[in-house]
Amino acid sequence: MSTKKTYTVVGKRVPRIDAKEKARGEAKYVDDLTLPGMLYGATLRTPYAHARILSIDTSKAEELPGVKAVITGKDLPDRKFSFIQAFYPGREDKLPLEKEKARYIGDEIAAVAAVNLETAKRALELIDIKYEVLPTVIDPEEAMEASSPKIHDKERNVVEEVHDNFGDVDKSFKEADYIFEDRFRVSHQAHCCMETHGCIAQWGDDGRLTIWSSTQMASHYQWELSEVLGIPYGDIRVIRTTLGGSFGSKQAMHTIEPIAAYLAKKACRPVKLVYNREEEFLSTRTRHPAIFGLKTAVKKDGTITGREVKIILDNGAYNDMGPGLLHDMSRLFCSYYKVPNVRVNGYCVYTNKGYGSAFRGFSNPQTAFAIESQMDIIAKKLNIDPVELRLKNAVHTGDVAASGWVFPSCGLSECIEKAAAAIGWKEKRGKANKRGVGLATCTHWGGGLTFGQSDFCGTIVEINSGGLAYIRSGEVEMGQGSDTEITQIVAETLGFDIKDVKLMPLDTDLCPSFDYVGSPVTYVAGGAAKSAASDAKRQILELAAEMKALNTSDLDTMNGYIYDIKSGEKVMPVSEAAHFSYEIRGVPIIGKSSFHQGPTMFSGHVNPDGSGTYSPTYSFAAQAAEVEVDPTTGLVKVLEFITAQDVGKAINPMGIEGQADGGVAQGLGYALTEGLEYNSDGKLLNADYGHYRIFRAQDMPRKLTTILVETEDPGGPFGAKAVGETSMVPTAAAIANAIEDAVGVRIKELPITPFKVLEALIKNKKEK
Amino acid sequence: MNNHSGIIDLNVNGKIYTIKVKNNWSLLDVLRDELGLTGTKRGCDEGECGACTVLINGKPTLSCLILAVAAQGQEILTIEGLSENGELHPIQQSFVDLGAIQCGLCTPGMILSAKALLDSNPHPTEEEVRAAINGNLCRCTGYAKIVEAIMAVVGKTG
Numbered sequence: 001m002s003t004k005k006t007y008t009v010v011g012k013r014v015p016r017i018d019a020k021e022k023a024r025g026e027a028k029y030v031d032d033l034t035l036p037g038m039l040y041g042a043t044l045r046t047p048y049a050h051a052r053i054l055s056i057d058t059s060k061a062e063e064l065p066g067v068k069a070v071i072t073g074k075d076l077p078d079r080k081f082s083f084i085q086a087f088y089p090g091r092e093d094k095l096p097l098e099k100e101k102a103r104y105i106g107d108e109i110a111a112v113a114a115v116n117l118e119t120a121k122r123a124l125e126l127i128d129i130k131y132e133v134l135p136t137v138i139d140p141e142e143a144m145e146a147s148s149p150k151i152h153d154k155e156r157n158v159v160e161e162v163h164d165n166f167g168d169v170d171k172s173f174k175e176a177d178y179i180f181e182d183r184f185r186v187s188h189q190a191h192c193c194m195e196t197h198g199c200i201a202q203w204g205d206d207g208r209l210t211i212w213s214s215t216q217m218a219s220h221y222q223w224e225l226s227e228v229l230g231i232p233y234g235d236i237r238v239i240r241t242t243l244g245g246s247f248g249s250k251q252a253m254h255t256i257e258p259i260a261a262y263l264a265k266k267a268c269r270p271v272k273l274v275y276n277r278e279e280e281f282l283s284t285r286t287r288h289p290a291i292f293g294l295k296t297a298v299k300k301d302g303t304i305t306g307r308e309v310k311i312i313l314d315n316g317a318y319n320d321m322g323p324g325l326l327h328d329m330s331r332l333f334c335s336y337y338k339v340p341n342v343r344v345n346g347y348c349v350y351t352n353k354g355y356g357s358a359f360r361g362f363s364n365p366q367t368a369f370a371i372e373s374q375m376d377i378i379a380k381k382l383n384i385d386p387v388e389l390r391l392k393n394a395v396h397t398g399d400v401a402a403s404g405w406v407f408p409s410c411g412l413s414e415c416i417e418k419a420a421a422a423i424g425w426k427e428k429r430g431k432a433n434k435r436g437v438g439l440a441t442c443t444h445w446g447g448g449l450t451f452g453q454s455d456f457c458g459t460i461v462e463i464n465s466g467g468l469a470y471i472r473s474g475e476v477e478m479g480q481g482s483d484t485e486i487t488q489i490v491a492e493t494l495g496f497d498i499k500d501v502k503l504m505p506l507d508t509d510l511c512p513s514f515d516y517v518g519s520p521v522t523y524v525a526g527g528a529a530k531s532a533a534s535d536a537k538r539q540i541l542e543l544a545a546e547m548k549a550l551n552t553s554d555l556d557t558m559n560g561y562i563y564d565i566k567s568g569e570k571v572m573p574v575s576e577a578a579h580f581s582y583e584i585r586g587v588p589i590i591g592k593s594s595f596h597q598g599p600t601m602f603s604g605h606v607n608p609d610g611s612g613t614y615s616p617t618y619s620f621a622a623q624a625a626e627v628e629v630d631p632t633t634g635l636v637k638v639l640e641f642i643t644a645q646d647v648g649k650a651i652n653p654m655g656i657e658g659q660a661d662g663g664v665a666q667g668l669g670y671a672l673t674e675g676l677e678y679n680s681d682g683k684l685l686n687a688d689y690g691h692y693r694i695f696r697a698q699d700m701p702r703k704l705t706t707i708l709v710e711t712e713d714p715g716g717p718f719g720a721k722a723v724g725e726t727s728m729v730p731t732a733a734a735i736a737n738a739i740e741d742a743v744g745v746r747i748k749e750l751p752i753t754p755f756k757v758l759e760a761l762i763k764n765k766k767e768k
Numbered sequence: 769m770n771n772h773s774g775i776i777d778l779n780v781n782g783k784i785y786t787i788k789v790k791n792n793w794s795l796l797d798v799l800r801d802e803l804g805l806t807g808t809k810r811g812c813d814e815g816e817c818g819a820c821t822v823l824i825n826g827k828p829t830l831s832c833l834i835l836a837v838a839a840q841g842q843e844i845l846t847i848e849g850l851s852e853n854g855e856l857h858p859i860q861q862s863f864v865d866l867g868a869i870q871c872g873l874c875t876p877g878m879i880l881s882a883k884a885l886l887d888s889n890p891h892p893t894e895e896e897v898r899a900a901i902n903g904n905l906c907r908c909t910g911y912a913k914i915v916e917a918i919m920a921v922v923g924k925t926g
Contacts, residue, residue, distance in 0.1 A: 015864050022872030023860040025807020025847035029873065032806035192907050194811050194819055194873035244809075244873030245907050277812040479871025479908050654867040661910030662870065689816035689905060697898040697911040704912045 008558075010492040010718050013654035016484045017503065018242075018477075027242045030198035030214045031274045038200065039068050039113040041263050041273035042120035043256075044127055045282065046102035046109050049138075049352040049682025050149060051131040053100060053109065060126040061112060066119035069267035070127070072110045073099025076262055081228040082319040083220075083252035083357070091159070093152060094318045096228060096258035102131070103151050104317035104352050105682050106282035108255050113263040113271045136352040136682045140291065140314040143349045151317060151350040159315060160323035160348040162330045166402040166611060167341030169297075172306025176297035180378055184294065184370040185749040186732075187675035188314075189287035189666075190280075191359060192694050195244020197284050198274035201260035209264075210237045211257055216246040216476050218506050219513040224253040229261060240506040246478040247666070248358030248518060249284055252320055281687035286676060288325060288356035288363070289314040292370040297341075302384045302392050309333045309370075311346035316355025322348045325356070328449075329363035331614060334403035336371050336443050337393040342402045352682045360663065362518065364444055364729045365670060372440035372733030373748060376740060385429075386737065387420045390441055390622075397711070404611025405443075407618055409711040409721070411646030415622035416441055418707050419644040423624035432744060434631060435639070438737025439624045440730035446619035446648065446713065446721035447523040448595070455520055458512025459528040461490055461536045461591040465582035467560065467575025469494055469501045469536070474514025475525035476506060480724045481655035482521045486529045488651055489717050493533035495557030496574070512594065519722035522651065523617070526717040528595035536591025543589075544577045617713050620646040621726040623664075625701075627738040631761055634754030636672055636739060640703040641731075648713035648721035660706040660727040665695045667731025673699075675751045776840050780805065781849025795839045796820045796831040799846060807847040807876050811905070818904035821877035822846050828884040828903075847876035850883070858921050859883055868917035870908035878904045882918045891922060 021027045046053075058070045073095055085092040098107050110127050114120035137143045143157040151157055173179060199213040209231070215221050218238040226233040243250065260273040275284065290313050297306035311329060315322040330344040379386040395401065397410045420439055428437045448455030460472040471490055477483035483503050491498045504510065514525065537557060544562045545552040548571055555562055555571065562571045581587045626640040643660045650656050673693040677685045686692040706727075712719035732750055740746050745760035773790045780803065787802055796813070799805045799822070808831055811819030815833040822831045823845040850857045856864065859882050869875050878901055885892055885900035892900070897918050898911070906914065 013867070015867065016869060018872070019864040019869045020856065020860075022869050022875050023856060023863050023879065024851055025809075025876040027872050028806070029809075031810060032800075192905075194809070194817065194871065194905065194907055243871060245871040247907070277814065277817075481870065658867045658870055658909055658913055661912040662906075662908045663910075665910035666907070688814060689812055690814075694905060694907065695910075696902050696905065697915065698902045700898075700911050702894070704910065 007492050007718065009488045009498050010651055011649070011653070014484060014488055014498060014652055016481060017487055018483065029195050029244050030200065030212060030241045033200060033212060033241065035200060035202060035270040038270045038272055039115060039267055040117040040120050041111055041113045041260055041271045042117065042124050043108050043259060043279070044110040044124045046107045047105060048102055048131055048133050049105050049136040050134040050151065051102045052134060053098065053102060054130040054132055056110060057128040058110060061123040064119065064123045064126060066115040067112060067123045068115070068269060069113040069263050070110065070123065071097065071262050071266055073097040075266070077230055079228050079230055081224060083224065083321050084319050084324050086223070088323050091319045091323055094255070096255045096262070104354055105684060106354060107317065108259065111259045111263055113267045138351055138353060138678055138680055138682055140312050140349040140351050143351045144312070144347060151352060157350040158347050159319060159350055160326050162326050162344060162346040164330045164334055164342070164344040164610070166334055166609060169306045169308055169341045169343040172297040172341040176305060177300040178298045178381065179295065180298065180374060181295045182374050182377060182748060184292045184373060186290050186366045186369055187750050188289050188354070189359060189670050189674050190676055190692060191247045191249035191284070193245030193247065193249060196275040196277060196280040197250065197254055197256050199257050199260050200270055200272045201257070201264040202270035203265055208235045208237060209261055210239065211261065212239045212241050213257060214243050214250055215240055216243065216250040216478050218476060218508050219474055221253045221257060222508050225257055225261065228258045238508045240476060243478040247360045248362065251358045254284060277689070278687050281692065282684055283354060285320060285357035286316070286354055287359035288322060288366070290366045294370050294374055296374060296378065298378055298382065300382065302382055302389045304337055304339050304393050306341040307333065307339050309344045311344065313346060313348045315348050315350050316353045317350060318355040320355050320357045322356055325363045329367055331403045332364055332367045333371070335401040335405045338395055338399065340402050353678050354676065354684065358518065360518065360666065361725045361729045364442060365667065365732060368440065368442045368729045369732045369750060372730055373736050376438070376737045377746065387416060387425060387439060390416050404607050404613050405618065406613045408715060409617060409648060409713040410620060411709040411711040412441060412620040414709050415620055415644040415646055418709065419622040419624040419642045422642040422705060422707060423626055423640060425624065428626060429741060432742065434742055435626065435628045436738045436741025437624060437626045438734050438739070438741055439622060440733035440737060441622040442620065442726060442729035444619045444722070444726045444729055445520065445615035447616035447715060448520045449615050455524045456594060456596040457514035457525040457528040458594040459525070459532040459592070460512060461529070461532040463536050463540060463574065463578050463589040465579050467500065467573060467578045469496055471501065471503045471529065472511045473503070473525055473529055474512050475521050480659055481652060482525065484655060485522060485651045486525060489526050489529050490533040493530050494537050496560055500560060519724035522720050522722055523716050524595045526651070526720060528593050530717040531593035531595065532591045534591065535593055536589055539589045539591065540574060540577050543581055544571055547577065547580060616715050617721055619721045619723065619726050621730060623730045623734045625734045625738040627735065627742055629739055629742045629757060631743060634757035636752065636757065638668060638701040638735065641701045642705045642707065643727050644707040644709060645723065645726055646709045646711050647723045648716045649710050649719035650708045651718065651720050653708060656708060656723050657706045659724045661704055663724070663727030664704060664731060665700060667728035668735065669694045670728065670750060671732035671735040672752055776837055778836065778839060778844065779842065780844045781846060789836045791835070791837055793836045794832050795822070795834040795836045798836040799831060805846050805848050809873050809876060811873065818881065819874055819877045821880050821904060823880050823884055826884060826887060828881045845880070847880060850879065858924065859886070859918065862917040862921045866913050866917040866920060868909060868913040874904055874906040878906065878914060886921065894919060
């Protein structure tokens, strides 16, 4: 564990290593790439939310000049897949091209590869499909009823259940001074990455498949492709292109990669398949909507003693991550604050809509909205200040949650106090003059996450004969800045200038594997990078010691030099030792390591009561908002927003601030303006940027502040923890709480549209 | 010239390109697919996100909504034309230095919108900056460091 040290590179506001090429427009995203002989793919999607496919006639499409391949489900092996199947076998339920049934509007039924996109699109119009339209079920509560249409032709639409039970919940309710019972509902949020999904598939003469993909998880795509194509894992090479955003949407393989692969195989030419914006909204998965029944037992002094939760998780039409995410959500309910008794009953339910997948925060924005909204309901009833209520129930370093989550570092109280102070809590709270302040907090996994197995990452750090370091890591840069962070960590560990450390492009033929979910990149990939760099450094120091008849333990590196620790004298440049190793000895200097988080819940460390810790450590945040509500229009303007975030150690403060700003923008959208709208036929009504409204420059609060709290986690690289997801977890609750402070209405359903605010104000007035 | 295609001259970044285009091709299609200038990005192809912003006679324009044939005789500036002799334009440098770039897809359009503003109004207020980039969607940054980067250029020249 480090004490408060100053570092040369870590902790510095380092510009992104790829910033210049992006500023010039030179970064290459999938759609910027072409290969010789490349064809262009297009996908035909069903217009019906629930229908049996009776026949498909592609003959006219095949005859169109310029069309080189047409495929339907009958051309593909019967190999279903879902991301979750790796951890929950038997849950795979998606064919790349459906051939028996369509289950949501957007489901892929056929695909074409042609010499240009215009021809491919025209060919789609020539494909004739006959459907038997079936009744749809859109609402998850309806979908749970025995009489509802069965989407996967199974007995019921409930595909996964969770029943977690810790402590004695019934006793806590018997002994409670107050019981609060509230229902909350949260909507579909679309990722809206500026870059849509895309890939290029090419088969080599050796039978190997190369996929260039805008993927967040290259080596997992390799595995998923291997499963769905039925070819060996080693015959697949995935090359990650520059990602124009992901936020989880490009984490699980989508149908786009197998479809492109089959088109390329049939056409014997490379095929590029890129989704247009409408397809991106229709089919590239969403944040899971959910309905919560949250019942909480409270003592009159504000101590929260018990919680009972019912979760209905709206899976959409296919599994992807839903069944696993349900369990994560349940454990979150069991881990916020010092609540010793928690019971959760949760249900993951199919509906005829676009399906859910990973989205920044991964079930936590939904959970936090319920818990943190209710905290303010509790505070109001008990006449306790909401900040005080949270501080009273907050976890601290060393605490163990009801779920078994252990907190080796915890800055929650400090985050709460700093956020409240920064927003001007005491001066602004309780004025009810159409302006109000609200606060919300969160707990989130801060290290690797056991989603189904432990997160891991392999890394190689090679120092070449010129003394430059090359990193080959499995980590994925998706715009969040991990490339720069990893480079900083390696430069600091090696004692190199950052310009002498290069990160190799992610190619599964060259880079070690990894498997981790989102923001744990700092802990998992950062940890592996530090370890691999330490290994390389050890080799260099041992060689220099041998060359100069010194002791390895007397030497260290700084600014590209090896120096004697005692005297401070330079011994030789690193490049001299490296050159000697390569050119005289013929020995490359290769440091290698991996991060694996060891025993956690799913990898063997389960307590007798079923509890266990998901992650080696946890991150925390508190957010505070000041809003102004216009009671004539219901419009909510966010004036100021504060994020106080426990990051362990800020590897790159500028990068973290940028992540926090962006997380807040997404969180504000989740709170106020974003939500996919489906009609009763399952048709998506707002599949474009004009109608699905994300926050723009003029919508953002003019005062946006990030406060970094450094608790120096004992396990993280230089004390760092996950940072990228926390900033959008409590946001919606902070806004809902601020609205309540401003105009006295409590809205329990997202998004909090002007209509909902007006409706609540009118109802409030009538009741008074 | 048949009804569906023809030869046109396009003035892009000070260079004249003589190319055959179809009448229904957008300027965005031509810049990316025919001229290989992939710096201008396709975010939505329906004029709602601003990723395809180029400057036409100094005015920020959505290239996905302009037909290539309609862009003849105009001075078109794309992101590739912004840096001179390998040196970043001050707006580009400011974006790099102040962390205004994350995934980078909105960046070319965002920078050009900023350039158009500063060329016509060298001392904008923060509100004027936000209005100028309100048509450029960004999902990564929350716009905060973008506004800061543009204001920093104003500060340097102001």
